């Protein structure tokens with residue numbers, strides 16, 4: 093019987109980050125990378141976005157392992173959330189696994205160390221019907237690997253993030269011999285990095301960038317504050333070298349930098365000059381011209397930390413006259429605006445800004461020419477452009493056609509697509525779960541579209557809160573309705589609107605008492621509708637309307653809150669309202685976010701779906717293979 097082969101787009105196509113792809117051969121699924129993405133500004137208050145965890149609920153028992161290409165967040169960032177509930181073996185190079193462990197430990201303290209397996213470019217792993225092996229690639233951190241899933245129909249190759257750079261140092265060098273080797277076996281499908289397909293300019297080579305950074309450091313007399321991603325180890329190395337050459341001591345600040353530098357140093361991937369690192373308390377004893385501050389930020393985002401430094405909100409550092417801020421990352425299109433805003437703030441606080449990306453092409457990703465060269469080398473039958481926004485996938489496709497591929501054999505996919513190989517051609521079959529899972533604080537997936545929509549409305553037109561206490565038996569309103577708003581209108585100048593709203597509340601309640609059989613839900617619904625209509629008529633805006641009706645209990649003289657069925661009844665909140673039924677408390681509840689005004693809060697009860705997959709990985713053989 094011939095093998096059944098499927099390729100699944102679990103994340104990372106038509107978007108920037110959250111890379112995760114699945115290759116299914118018969119009953120086994122091999123997950124390639126498990127990354128996160130940082131949200132754009134439309135996802136209000138969301139920290140990070142990861143692939144759909146429903147996939148693991150549905151298919152988890154078939155997942156043979158998660159195979160990582162490298163240690164960047166867009167390749168490993170979803171692991172903490174996946175491993176929280178699923179015991180799936182994870183395979184990656186020495187450095188990748190260390191970085192993955194650091195990420196997991198941050199979010200998920202009880203991670204099972206046995207799940208992690210260190211592999212290298214000489215490892216072959218035999219599963220039931222396929223063999224998986226790896227090849228070295230060049231990227232902005234060492235020990236990056238591409239993945240080759242060897243099936244009976246041919247090789248399925250996933251590059252991960254990569255680029256070509258003939259001047260790359262030892263731990264960063266692409267293994268072209270292996271590529272030729274894989275090509276000879278016959279490549280069925282190539283899943284290749286589209287991030288930088290737009291670029292027609294070649295990336296600058298390593299020595300040029302080193303020289304450039306050294307020059308920047310040499311030509312500045314004051315302090316230098318460098319913003320870089322901690323995981324961009326090649327850059328961190330260049331910065332250490334240039335600091336040492338210009339007699340600067342380095343102070344590290346940022347959430348993960350210490351551990352990452354230490355880990356990379358321990359493993360021999362980072363060469364930190366002796367005695368160069370200093371503590372925060374040493375800063376005041378060292379002349380400015382001998383100081384370099386390396387800021388890597390929280391969750392790989394140094395820009396926010398720079399803003400804090402410029403506005404005196406940073407724990408340790410305040411930007412002052414004479415400081416040079418050197419932005420050493422190449423910002424993606426989505427954060428370019430933020431870079432500009434940050435630069436503004438820095439100049440205002442007396443600093444100046446220099447950006448590596450303005451003068452040098454330092455992308456860690458393959459340019460258009462690199463992509464064509466890879467296609468030329470591997471000669472894949474089918475190409476699936478991955479890792480990148482829509483236009484980048486299309487550009488990648490055009491490049492492939494230019495390189496001689498048949499457009500029919502290139503698939504532009506979207507997240508959720510599942511391609512089935514049938515009769516030597518791929519067809520779309522039943523989709524796989526690939527919605528965004530949004531992480532807000534420590535909550536996984538409990539913020540759905542409806543909550544987001546509420547946040548969006550809140551940010552557009554604000555919120556309108558109406559609280560009223562009634563006595564149901566006597567059929568009357570006990571106290572004047574309390575109305576309050578946030579971000580809707582300025583109350584002091586809008587007495588008419590507020591008074592009018594108060595009247596609407598009174599009329600609605602007395603109508604309910606007089607004409608209807610009393611019903612809580614209906615009363616709140618009527619209040620909601622009438623207030624919305626009134627406010628729109630008066631102001632042309634549609635704030636989130638939040639009616640809160642309290643009832644006086646004749647016997648106990650205590651106010652009680654009845655809340656809509658969809659509201660999670662947080663006991664403490666109800667107690668608080670009981671104790672002190674004023675608007676402040678109510679606003680607190682609203683702020684705490686336990687209330688959603690919409691009918692169906694999407695509840696992704698992760699813990700209820702918990703499936704522990706205990707995989708016996710004895711059927712996996714590690715067979716070292718030497719390549720000459």
Ligand SMILES: [Zn+2]
Nearest residue numbers: 162164231253
């Ligand atoms: Zn990367």
